[in-house]
Structures are given as C-alpha cells and as structure tokens.
Amino acid sequence: MSHLPTNLHKSPLDAWINGITGGDCLRQSLQEYQTLKLRETLIRAKKNSPFYREHLKDVDAQRIELPGGLQRIPFTNAAELASEQGRFVCVSQDAIAHIVTLTSSGTSGEPKRLYFSAADQERTLDFFAHGVATLAGNADTMLIALPGQRQGGVGSLLAEGISRAGVRPVLHGLIERAEETLQTVVREKATCMIGFPVQMLWLASQRSALAEEALTMLHSVVVCSDYVPGPLVQRLQALCGCEVYEHYGMTEMGMGGGVDCEAHCGYHLREADLLFEIVDPESGRTLPDGETGEVVFTTLTREAMPLIRYRTGDLSRFSANGCPCGSELRNLERIQGRTKGGVSLGEEGKISITDLDEVLFAIPGVVDFKARLVRGANEHLEVTCCLPFGDTHALSQANAALHDGIPAIGRAVRRGCLSVEVMAVSQPFAFSGEKRKIEVLTEL
Ligand SMILES: [Zn+2]
Numbered sequence: 152m153s154h155l156p157t158n159l160h161k162s163p164l165d166a167w168i169n170g171i172t173g174g175d176c177l178r179q180s181l182q183e184y185q186t187l188k189l190r191e192t193l194i195r196a197k198k199n200s201p202f203y204r205e206h207l208k209d210v211d212a213q214r215i216e217l218p219g220g221l222q223r224i225p226f227t228n229a230a231e232l233a234s235e236q237g238r239f240v241c242v243s244q245d246a247i248a249h250i251v252t253l254t255s256s257g258t259s260g261e262p263k264r265l266y267f268s269a270a271d272q273e274r275t276l277d278f279f280a281h282g283v284a285t286l287a288g289n290a291d292t293m294l295i296a297l298p299g300q301r302q303g304g305v306g307s308l309l310a311e312g313i314s315r316a317g318v319r320p321v322l323h324g325l326i327e328r329a330e331e332t333l334q335t336v337v338r339e340k341a342t343c344m345i346g347f348p349v350q351m352l353w354l355a356s357q358r359s360a361l362a363e364e365a366l367t368m369l370h371s372v373v374v375c376s377d378y379v380p381g382p383l384v385q386r387l388q389a390l391c392g393c394e395v396y397e398h399y400g401m402t403e404m405g406m407g408g409g410v411d412c413e414a415h416c417g418y419h420l421r422e423a424d425l426l427f428e429i430v431d432p433e434s435g436r437t438l439p440d441g442e443t444g445e446v447v448f449t450t451l452t453r454e455a456m457p458l459i460r461y462r463t464g465d466l467s468r469f470s471a472n473g474c475p476c477g478s479e480l481r482n483l484e485r486i487q488g489r490t491k492g493g494v495s496l497g498e499e500g501k502i503s504i505t506d507l508d509e510v511l512f513a514i515p516g517v518v519d520f521k522a523r524l525v526r527g528a529n530e531h532l533e534v535t536c537c538l539p540f541g542d543t544h545a546l547s548q549a550n551a552a553l554h555d556g557i558p559a560i561g562r563a564v565r566r567g568c569l570s571v572e573v574m575a576v577s578q579p580f581a582f583s584g585e586k587r588k589i590e591v592l593t594e595l
Pocket residue numbers: 161162411412413414419474475476477478
C-alpha cells in the first residue's frame with residue numbers, strides 16, 4: 152500500500168451511518184442496528200407478503216442474532232422474483248411510489264418487477280447525497296450519463312440526491328454522440344461525470360481539441376451499472392487524467408449499493424440499509440472475509456418489497472485488511488465475475504465475458520468488443536473489436552491476448568478444437584445498457 156497517498160479522506164459513509172446507528176463504536180452499534188432491522192424486516196415480511204409467509208415459516212425472527220443467525224434464513228433469488236412478482240410486496244397498491252421492470256437475463260423470459268415506496272426512494276436519495284461527498288462538493292457540477300430521466304428513475308434519483316449535497320446535476324442520459332456529450336461537459340462546466348464503463352471509455356478515447364478541453368475540466372469520473380474491468384479503469388484514469396471512482400449497485404439494492412473511496416480498494420456499502428454477506432455458491436455456507444464467493448444481500452429498511460438473503464450472482468470478497476482510508480465500514484472488492492453465464496469449451500473449461508474484458512480492455516485502442524462462439528464440429532470464437540481510430544496493431548495484440556491471456560482458449564486452440572478470429576469495426580456498437588455476454592450460436 153506504499154503507493155497510496157498518506158492524506159486520504161475517510162469515506163463520508165462512516166459519518167452518515169454513524170449518525171443513523173448512534174453509539175461510540177461504529178461496528179458494534181451497526182451490528183446491533185442491523186440485528187434490530189433484520190428482525191423487523193422478517194416480521195413484517197412474514198406478516199404482509201404471501202411469498203414470505205410460506206418461505207419464512209420456519210424462521211423465528213426474534214431469535215435471529217448476527218452474524219451467525221443469517222444461516223438459518225433461506226435464500227431468495229432472481230428466478231423467484233420473476234415468478235412470484237407481486238407476492239413479495241408488503242404494502243398496499245397506493246403505497247407504491249415507483250415500479251422498475253427488468254427484462255430477465257435467464258431463460259424463463261419472465262421480467263422482474265421491483266416495487267418501491269416513497270420511503271424506499273428516500274433511503275436511496277440519502278445514500279446518493281452522502282455517497283457523492285466522496286468525490287464532489289458544492290462547487291461541482293456532475294454530468295449524469297445514465298438512463299432513467301423520468302421521475303423515480305436512476306438518473307433522476309441521482310440528480311435529486313446529489314443536489315442535496317450541493318452538487319449541481321446535469322441530467323444527460325446515455326451517451327449517443329460523443330461530440331454532443333463533450334460539448335455539454337464544456338457548456339455546463341461539468342467537473343465530474345458518471346456513466347457506464349464502456350460508454351465512458353468511448354468518450355474518453357475521443358481525439359479532438361473539444362475532447363481535450365472537456366476531459367481537462369473533469370476532476371472525477373464515476374463508473375457504474377455494469378461489470379467494471381480493472382484495466383478499463385486504469386485506461387480511463389490515464390485518458391481523463393483524473394480520479395476514477397466505482398459505484399456498485401443494482402435495481403434490487405434500490406439502485407445504490409456502495410461506492411469506493413480515495414483509496415480505491417473496494418466499495419464501502421450502505422450498511423444501515425443493506426446487509427451483505429459472501430457465501431459459497433455451491434453449499435450456501437457463509438464465507439469469512441478474504442474468501443471469494445457469491446454476494447448476497449438483505450434489505451434492512453425496504454418497505455414495499457424487502458429482499459431477504461437475495462443471491463446476486465456476482466462474485467467478490469470482503470477485504471480482510473480493512474481500508475487504508477481508515478473507514479470502519481467493510482470493503483467489498485471489485486466484482487470478479489458471475490457465478491453463472493460462462494460458456495463451456497468442453498474439457499478446457501469455461502470462458503466468460505469478464506475473462507475477455509480483462510484481457511481486451513487492457514489493449515490501447517480497444518474501446519468495446521463483441522464476442523460470439525459458433526458451436527459445430529469445430530468451435531469458432533469470433534471477437535469483433537471496436538477500434539475507432541484504425542489502430543491495426545491493436546488487432547494482433549487482441550489476438551495474442553486471447554490466446555495467451557485466457558488459458559482455456561489457449562489450450563482449446565492447441566488441441567485443435569477451437570479457432571479464434573479477431574475482427575475490427577470503426578463505429579461504436581449500439582449501446583443497449585444490458586449486461587454484456589458471449590453470444591452462442593449453434594451451427595445447423
Ligand atoms: Zn476507504
């Protein structure tokens with residue numbers, strides 16, 4: 152940790168959470184607060200939700216102690232959320248302030264619906280208001296390159312939340328034309344910006360006087376809403392010449408989950424609203440700090456639709472060493488991938504989009520890529536890289552990185568059961584905002 156500056160500011164989430172839980176010792180008062188809120192959540196869920204009445208019938212809420220007691224509570228997952236839908240809801244129809252419908256990434260095709268009350272939205276606003284203090288203050292203007300501009304959507308919530316902290320929001324929406332977004336940065340005198348990782352890389356890769364002017368104005372960039380490859384953050388940092396922060400969250404968490412601090416060693420989480428655990432994806436056993444497993448969370452203050460031991464499918468671990476910023480909150484390290492979703496290369500193992508992300512985003516010039524595996528007598532992996540500035544050297548680097556940087560690909564190619572083709576396009580791909588994945592085609 153010797154490379155870290157010595158004058159790091161402690162995450163502002165410590166003071167926020169301490170203000171909620173009270174007490175002299177944050178960790179101890181937080182555990183007592185979480186235990187109380189967990190019991191309240193279990194009791195309310197059993198009383199008001201048809202799904203939880205059955206699901207939690209063997210759980211005696213008053214006897215649950217943290218941390219060990221969590222093991223006695225059954226998990227919930229995305230498939231149940233899609234199939235049971237409104238049976239999770241604990242409030243009457245007129246107490247619902249906002250509904251988000253998410254298309255399912257599973258095979259069932261059933262969309263997931265998340266319901267929020269006004270108080271649920273308020274908790275998220277409060278998190279955004281305090282979380283943004285990590286990187287911006289009342290002299291700042293933040294350009295929000297996220298969807299959800301209508302009332303209650305993520306962009307609109309973030310705008311309202313950060314304005315409480317004195318940060319002026321500019322609701323921009325997704326980046327469609329880089330030049331237009333750069334002009335907005337300059338016109339609005341934005342000093343920070345938040346967006347999807349791939350979109351931010353595309354923006355920061357622009358080469359023009361306008362891009363230079365706009366990027367020089369930014370002192371902080373936040374990436375969120377998708378898997379964040381480490382090499383992408385490093386390139387973004389170099390291209391923008393400024394601090395790059397990461398936010399971790401999903402709609403199920405009430406959109407906000409956690410944000411890293413000046414030490415950039417992992418996410419500090421909104422622990423007064425969400426109780427996080429890491430579990431073994433196979434056995435479901437809770438894992439100690441330092442061990443990698445599936446991220447599971449329980450909402451502690453959610454009124455409309457509490458989620459109890461909800462399996463995210465994300466893989467990460469809690470840092471065993473705490474954070475150099477001095478925060479007493481836990482440090483969830485950057486998400487390392489997903490428990491499911493990789494594609495099999497037979498005996499050679501699996502590959503996933505995150506494996507490809509880690510090697511391809513490390514190559515200067517590659518601002519995005521698409522991958523598809525064509526199954527047949529011989530498997531064929533096609534990777535199309537977006538190289539907007541005709542950097543042909545990047546193409547051979549990408550080819551080498553796929554063979555040398557991903558062991559399963561290297562082995563399958565050497566055994567003659569996989570061929571790899573790397574192509575280039577100059578135009579950026581249309582941005583859907585959906586989780587990226589390796590497409591699989593089966594030859595007839
Ligand atoms: Zn920290």
